[in-house]
Amino acid sequence: MSGEAELLKKRARLYAQPPACSDMPGGDLIAVFRIGGSRYGFGIKHVNCIKPLDRFAPLPCSPPFVYGVANLRGRICPLIDVKKVVEGEGIEGKARYMVVLEADGVKVGVPADEIVGIFPKPRELKSCDSEFVEGMSDDGTIVVNVESFLRSEAIIVSEEV
Template sequence: MEQNIKCVVIKLHNEQFGIDIHQVRSIERLQSITVLPHTPPYVKGIMNLRGNVIPVIDLRQRLSIESNSYTDQTRLVVVTIKEIDVGLIVDAANEVMDIAGEQIQPTPTITQNKKIDFLYGIAKLENQILILLDVEKLLGNDELIYLEQLKELKENLGVEDE
C-alpha cells in the first residue's frame, strides 16, 4: 500500500487494532446504555451522547474476541458508518499513530472472505503488528438496515442531533 495513514490505536483483549483517524468522530468514556430487545448479541443498545442517540456495538463480540468486563480504561470510539454515528466499545484507545504506507501490507489471501472483509490491512511496525480495520465494512447490509431503523426510531422519538 502506498498511502500513509494516521490511526487511532485501540485494544481488544491482548490485540491492538488501528482505525483510520478520518473514520473516528470522538473517543468517549463509556456511559449508560439503554438495552434494545431482539438485537444481535454484539449490539448493546443505544445511548444519548450529547443529544445524539447512537447505537452501541461491543467490538469484541462483533469480532468474536473473548469477552471481558468493562473497566475504567474501556472507551467508546464513535465512528460514522454510512452516515450513521455508531459507538464501538473497546478495551482502550491509547494513542494516535502515524503509519507509513510501506509498513502496510494487504490482508493475507486466506483472510479475504466476506466475513472479515473489514480488515483494511496489516501494519508491520518495529515491535508489533497492528491490524487495521475499515469501519465502513464492519457491518453487513442487514446490520446497516437495522441501524437505519434505529435512526428512524430516533427521529420518530423527536431526538435532535446537536
C-alpha cells in the same frame, strides 16, 4: 503594525494549518485502541469523538455484536462490538470508552478498553480474512476499513420482535 506583530501573525497562520499526512511514512493516521486483548486501528478521519462510556443500556433481543446503546449529545447511538464482528468473540466485562465512528452519514459507537494512541498507518499490512479489515500491522494492530464496516449488511439490524 510592528515587525514583531507581523511575524507573530505569520507564524500563527503557518501553525494553524493541519499537518500534511502525505509527508508521513504511512500516509494516513490511525487511532489505535485496545478492545479485549486485541489492538484495533481506525482511520482518524472516521473517528468523530472519544467519550468515557460511563452509562449505556444493553439492548434486549439484539444480535450478539450489539453491545448496547448510549446517549451521544441527546441522540441514541448504537454500540457495535467490532471485536465480535471481526474475530467472533466479544468484549469481556465493561468497556471504558466509546469511540464514535462516522462514514457516509452513519454514526456508531465502538466500545474500547484503552486508548493506545495515534500513529501513522503502516504502509504494508498482513492480509486478513475479514471483509472489514484492511490488514494487520507487524505489532498486531488490526486496521479496520471503517467505510466497509459501517456499510455492511452484517451490522444492520432489521428484525422485529
